[in-house]
Amino acid sequence: xxxxxxxxPSLSVQEGRISILNCDYTNSMFDYFLWYKKYPxxxxxxxxxxxxxxxxxxxxxxxxxLNKSAKHxxxxxxxxxxxxxxxxxxxxxxxxxxxxxxxTGTRLTIIP
Amino acid sequence: NAGxxxxxxxxxxxxxxxxxxQCAQDMNHEYMSWYRQDPGMGLRLIHYSVGAxxxxxxxxxxxxxxxxxxTEDFPLRLLSAAPSQTSVYFCASNPRQGGxxxxxxxxxxxxxx
Numbered sequence: 392x393x394x395x396x397x398x399x400p401s402l403s404v405q406e407g408r409i410s411i412l413n414c415d416y417t418n419s420m421f422d423y424f425l426w427y428k429k430y431p432x433x434x435x436x437x438x439x440x441x442x443x444x445x446x447x448x449x450x451x452x453x454x455x456x457l458n459k460s461a462k463h464x465x466x467x468x469x470x471x472x473x474x475x476x477x478x479x480x481x482x483x484x485x486x487x488x489x490x491x492x493x494x495t496g497t498r499l500t501i502i503p
Numbered sequence: 504n505a506g507x508x509x510x511x512x513x514x515x516x517x518x519x520x521x522x523x524x525q526c527a528q529d530m531n532h533e534y535m536s537w538y539r540q541d542p543g544m545g546l547r548l549i550h551y552s553v554g555a556x557x558x559x560x561x562x563x564x565x566x567x568x569x570x571x572x573x574t575e576d577f578p579l580r581l582l583s584a585a586p587s588q589t590s591v592y593f594c595a596s597n598p599r600q601g602g603x604x605x606x607x608x609x610x611x612x613x614x615x616x
Contacts, residue, residue, distance in 0.1 A: 400543075423603060434507070434593050434607030435546070480545060484603075489534070489553065490561060491605060495545040 394418045395483050397494035405502050410468040412497050414481030417462065421483040421492075426455060426466050429478045429496070438479075439466070468499075476501045504529050507608035509594050515614045516584040524579040524611050526594030534597045535577040536561070536605070537569065539590040546593065552577055584615045 396415045404410045414424075422443050427435035441448040441455045441464070448455050454467045468475055481494040510525045528535065536551035538561075548561030552571040566588060568580040577596075581588060591612050595605040 395545075397545075425604065427607075432610070434595075434609050436607070437604035440603055490548055490551065491536070492548075493538075493546040495543055 392417075393495070395481055395492050395494040397479075397481055397497050399497050400495070401498040401500070403500045403502055404471050406473060407470045410466075410471045410475065410499055410501070412466040412468075412479050412481075412499065414464045414466075414494055415462060416464075416483055418483070418485065418492075419459075419462065420485050420487065422486045423484045424455070424457060424464050425482045425484070425491075426453075427480040427482060427493075429480065435480060471499075471501045473501050473503055475499060506530065507594055507596055507606050509592075509608035509611050511611060512609070513612050515616065516581070517616050518585060520584050522581050522584065524581075524592055524594075524613070526577045526579065526608060527575050528577075528594075528596040528606070529575065530596060530598070530606065531574060532596035532598045532606070533574070534599065534605075535571065536595050537567070537577070537579045538593045538595065539563065540593060540610075541590050549579065549592075581613075584613075586615045589613060589615045 425440040426438040428438045429435040439453045457464045478496045478498045480496045484491045507528045533554045537549040538546040540546050550569040552558045594608040597605045
């Protein structure tokens, strides 16, 4: 049972344009959502997060939006840069059981 | 700080062999965990620990053992390796239970023949 889903395995975006990565979840008990970025042969690194009581969090070029009624969150990157090319994982945590659940990832390619 | 370190970086095993993947962190984090990453599956939690002497199972624990005798170290043992355990393994830590961002190690790529 995949509780966190990223339905787009890959996404290509022109440099300078906006990249939008999507994530859906099924468990309404999730308290916190996170995005991780992963380069080849490296571990994932934390990018940005949002509490379930908020609907938006912004950090520089990165903004995460949360729509609880739709059980959907998205990561916006603007403007997109070549260094943003990586695999992005959406993750969610239920503070009650302390486990982080990851989506399957979206490979973002920024085209110069 | 070195952060989260993992050894070895690469390992090839034959079916039935056993081995231990090492993980250490120098950030005094209470919470440590092991994930495996497989194509199309994302990262799946194998085992986790909320402190020294305390471990619990994650989503895919079968075939793996863990122990947490110190805050710093969280080794993952493969008891009898199987080809289905071919994967990339990541260790992670974070400073509190139910913590937000986790710090990941660089990974161990394991192939079981």
